[in-house]
Amino acid sequence: MFNLLVPNKEHDEKIIMLLRRHWFIIWLKIFFFGLAGILPVIFYFMELPFFNNINQNNIGHALLILSTSVYYLYIWLFLFVAFVDYYLDVWIVTNKRILNVEQHGLFHRTVSEQRLYRIQDVTSELKGIFSTMFNYGTVHIQTAGEKARFVFKEVPDPHNIAKKVMMMAEQSKKFKWVMENEKL
Amino acid sequence: MVSLSILYYAYLVLLFLFFIFSFFVLYHLIRFGGLYIGSLVMVAVYIFISVMILSISFNSISKVDWQEPMVINYTLP
Numbered sequence: 279m280f281n282l283l284v285p286n287k288e289h290d291e292k293i294i295m296l297l298r299r300h301w302f303i304i305w306l307k308i309f310f311f312g313l314a315g316i317l318p319v320i321f322y323f324m325e326l327p328f329f330n331n332i333n334q335n336n337i338g339h340a341l342l343i344l345s346t347s348v349y350y351l352y353i354w355l356f357l358f359v360a361f362v363d364y365y366l367d368v369w370i371v372t373n374k375r376i377l378n379v380e381q382h383g384l385f386h387r388t389v390s391e392q393r394l395y396r397i398q399d400v401t402s403e404l405k406g407i408f409s410t411m412f413n414y415g416t417v418h419i420q421t422a423g424e425k426a427r428f429v430f431k432e433v434p435d436p437h438n439i440a441k442k443v444m445m446m447a448e449q450s451k452k453f454k455w456v457m458e459n460e461k462l
Numbered sequence: 463m464v465s466l467s468i469l470y471y472a473y474l475v476l477l478f479l480f481f482i483f484s485f486f487v488l489y490h491l492i493r494f495g496g497l498y499i500g501s502l503v504m505v506a507v508y509i510f511i512s513v514m515i516l517s518i519s520f521n522s523i524s525k526v527d528w529q530e531p532m533v534i535n536y537t538l539p
Contacts, residue, residue: 337532340466344473347519351480354515355487358508362491365504384486387494 288374294446295371295439299432300414304364311357318346359384369430371443374450376419378428392421392428394450402440419443463531470528484512 366381376397378390397419404415409432417430417440433439488505495501 336466336530337469340469340526340528343519343522343526344469347515347523348473348476348480350515351477351512351519354508354511355480355483359483359487361504362487362495366490366494381490381494384483384490 291372291374293370293372295369295442297369297371297430297433297439299364299367300412300434302408302412302414303432304361306408307360307364308357311353311360315350315353318349367431369428369433371446373446376428376443378430390428392419394447395454396422397443397447397450398422400440400444400447402436404436417443465529465531466526467528468532470523473523484508 363381363383366379366387368377368379370377370379371394373394375391375393378388380388382388399418399420401418401420402415403418404410404413409415412434414432414434415436417433417436419428419430421428430436430439488508491501491504
């Protein structure tokens with residue numbers, strides 16, 4: 279799993295933190311998809327005259343069956359796409375690097391990495407009612423690299439994650455300083 | 463006279479698209495999520511529920527006479 283998630287694994291590199299979005303995010307999407315799935319059932323039990331009239335007609339009856347089938351198949355497909363999107367968005371902190379692996383839809387995936395010692399600033403942010411209730415938020419990591427800012431989105435316990443990342447960045451800088459001075 | 467089968471063929475096209483997208487979703491999950499128990503369980507759940515929806519659908523679809531010509535017989539409320 280390490281090799282799959284972390285490209286170009288280095289000697290004695292270990293995963294310290296493997297982060298995904300908070301569980302509330304995916305459950306909220308599941309809830310809304312579930313609601314969309316229940317709607318036809320509600321309409322059926324409400325016995326709306328519109329549907330009764332359509333069902334009497336042979337075209338209407340056929341269309342009703344086919345459209346319901348397509349509706350449920352695609353709701354299920356989109357729910358699964360949302361889940362895969364959630365599952366494949368991963369933020370990894372190893373003892374040497376931070377990695378940002380993001381899936382943007384089905385055919386777009388970005389992997390960014392940066393050395394720990396290049397981290398300059400770490401900020402955590404909790405915004406909104408649900409974020410505060412469930413303790414999830416955003417961690418912004420400012421680096422001295424081509425990708426200047428890494429963003430860990432909707433991760434659980436962002437304050438502690440920010441503290442840990444900052445601590446590891448400091449340790450990495452000290453270690454690098456010691457190694458460079460030893461060479462001199 | 464146009465038969466109901468034209469609707470059925472349109473449905474089959476949408477079904478084909480569903481299979482294509484399903485293939486890509488499952489491919490992404492296995493390729494980037496790995497062949498681990500979690501990913502395999504999710505693949506199994508997805509296939510199981512898809513098969514369930516399809517079997518319920520085809521159960522209803524098989525009861526329709528698709529060779530019947532289209533007849534518009536709508537009563538205004």
